[in-house]
Amino acid sequence: MNDFKNSDLISIDQLSNKNIFEIFKATDQIRKIKDPKKLLNILKGKIITLLFYEPSSRTFSSFASASKRLGAQTLEYQNPTQTSSYVKGESLEDSIQVFSTYSDAIIMRHFQNGAAKIAADYTQKPVINAGDGSGEHPTQALLDLYTIYKKCKSLKGLTGLITGDLLYGRTVHSLLKGFSIFPNNTIYLLSPKELKLPKEIFQTVSNKIKLIEIYSDQEIPENCNFWYWTRVQKERFSDLKEYEKIKTSFILTKKLLQKKGNKNLIIMHPLPKVGEIELEIDKDPRAIYLRDQIQNGMYVRMALLKMILST
Ligand code: NCD
Numbered sequence: 001m002n003d004f005k006n007s008d009l010i011s012i013d014q015l016s017n018k019n020i021f022e023i024f025k026a027t028d029q030i031r032k033i034k035d036p037k038k039l040l041n042i043l044k045g046k047i048i049t050l051l052f053y054e055p056s057s058r059t060f061s062s063f064a065s066a067s068k069r070l071g072a073q074t075l076e077y078q079n080p081t082q083t084s085s086y087v088k089g090e091s092l093e094d095s096i097q098v099f100s101t102y103s104d105a106i107i108m109r110h111f112q113n114g115a116a117k118i119a120a121d122y123t124q125k126p127v128i129n130a131g132d133g134s135g136e137h138p139t140q141a142l143l144d145l146y147t148i149y150k151k152c153k154s155l156k157g158l159t160g161l162i163t164g165d166l167l168y169g170r171t172v173h174s175l176l177k178g179f180s181i182f183p184n185n186t187i188y189l190l191s192p193k194e195l196k197l198p199k200e201i202f203q204t205v206s207n208k209i210k211l212i213e214i215y216s217d218q219e220i221p222e223n224c225n226f227w228y229w230t231r232v233q234k235e236r237f238s239d240l241k242e243y244e245k246i247k248t249s250f251i252l253t254k255k256l257l258q259k260k261g262n263k264n265l266i267i268m269h270p271l272p273k274v275g276e277i278e279l280e281i282d283k284d285p286r287a288i289y290l291r292d293q294i295q296n297g298m299y300v301r302m303a304l305l306k307m308i309l310s311t
Contacts, residue, residue, distance in 0.1 A: 004307040008120040008127045012138040012174045017181050020155075024146055026303035027296070039302075040071035042310050049075040049103040051095075052130065053086075053110045054235075058271055058294055059130050059140070063107050066301040072309070075103050093122045100125040105309055108132075111235075126308050134168040134236055139304065140270055141174035143297040144228070147288065150296070151266045152225050155182040159223055163190040163250050164230030164276060166197040171270040172230055173201055180208035188220065189213045192249040194242070195232065217250055220260040227252070227261075229269045231276055252277040261286065268293055 003019055015023075033039055048067045052060050060078060067074050080086050084095065092115060099106055100123035108119055109130040116129030116136075131137040149155050160179075166172050166189055176197070179185050187209050189197055196202075202211060214220070229252050237243040252267070261267075269277060269289040281287050 002307050004304070006126055007308060008116075008129075009138050009304070009308075010116045010120055010127065010129045011136050012141045012177045015138075015178075015181070020142070020145065020178070020181065023142055023300065023303055023307070024149060026307055027146060027299050030302045030306065031299045036069070039069050042306050043067065043070040043072035046072040046105075046309055047075060047103040048072050048305070048309075049077070049099045049106045050130075051077045051080060051099060051106060051108045053080055053108075053115075054131065056109055056130070058297060059109065059137075062294070062298045063128075063130065063139075063301050063305075066298050066305055069298075070302055070305060072104075072305070075099065092118060096122045096127075105305070128304070128308075131170055133170070134173075134233065135170055136174045136177075137170040137270075138174050139301060140171045140297075141178040142304070143293065143300040144171070144175050144268065144270070145178050146300050147268065147293050147296045148226055148266070150292070151288070155179070155185075157184040158225045159186045159188075159221065160226045160228060161188045161190060161220055161224050162228045162230070163252075165195045165232045165236075166191045166230075167195040168233040168236040169230045172197070172228075175228065176201060176205045176209065180205040183208070186210040186212065188224070190215070190217065190220065190250060192246045194246055217256055217260070220256075222260055222262055224260075224262070224265055226266045226268055229267065229273070229277055231272065231274050248275060250276065252281055254278055254280050257281060257284065257286075 050063055064074055077084055096119045105126045107128045107130050108116055110132050113133035113135040116127060116132045120127040129136060129138055152158055162172055189211060232247045234243050265286050267287040271289060
């Protein structure tokens with residue numbers, strides 16, 4: 001029996017150092033299984049609901065692919081705001097009770113902060129938070145940490161840079177909380193002044209991580225182990241003029257990489273990227289967002305589903 005059996009994953013805060021390494025170990029094990037038939041037996045007979053109230057490419061399909069590779073079947077709701085009883089005014093609480101009757105677990109993305117916790121309170125079945133508003137995105141943090149661990153061989157004593165929308169970016173919030181489990185890390189935070197990391201998160205994680213806020217790419221140190229670039233979250237702005245003003249405040253250009261990058265640097269992005277990374281960077285071997293990072297996402301999610309659901 002592992003610590004995850006039948007549990008929810010709502011926030012990365014639930015996890016200990018030991019838990020994270022258990023997930024990494026399970027991920028390494030699952031990616032070694034080459035026989036699809038063996039994989040198909042792991043969750044044979046299970047049904048997993050994917051309930052995505054916000055648009056998604058990677059998270060939705062990597063969870064769908066992870067479930068299917070393990071032999072589970074999926075009940076897929078992309079866009080329930082247009083295709084489910086949500087249109088008729090059904091509450092989240094009611095929908096969750098319905099879907100949990102039909103399935104063994106619910107993976108949910110929602111536009112409202114805290115929605116995953118509400119869902120979990122209304123069902124005995126495991127709920128996995130696939131992003132709740134500008135709150136958290138714990139499985140993204142797990143795949144990001146796994147990717148950094150694989151490349152840097154440690155999650156201690158690293159220097160990193162996180163850039164972009166630190167206010168609304170849920171992947172950033174979860175990643176920083178994840179890093180705060182490990183000692184001696186220094187993270188530079190580069191964002192427009194309007195999109196600084198929320199104070200509460202800054203205060204909590206700065207007990208464990210040395211956080212340094214910077215406001216110009218000229219202040220990026222040259223010894224970073226990773227750069228984690230993010231897009232400005234257009235959908236969180238009530239005033240689109242405000243978004244337009246700051247959407248391209250920090251662009252990762254070839255010139256910047258030449259000036260501030262080093263040969264061992266890894267460049268990450270949770271995706272989608274919408275112009276904040278110069279196209280040419282995609283070909284640089286240090287840019288792993290369209291390679292290792294998304295591939296690891298599927299394996300980490302397979303490991304997690306196996307730990308939560310297999311009998
Ligand atoms: C992110 C998200 O949805 O929070 N995407 C993802 O899941 N990989 C990042 C984003 O939308 O900017």
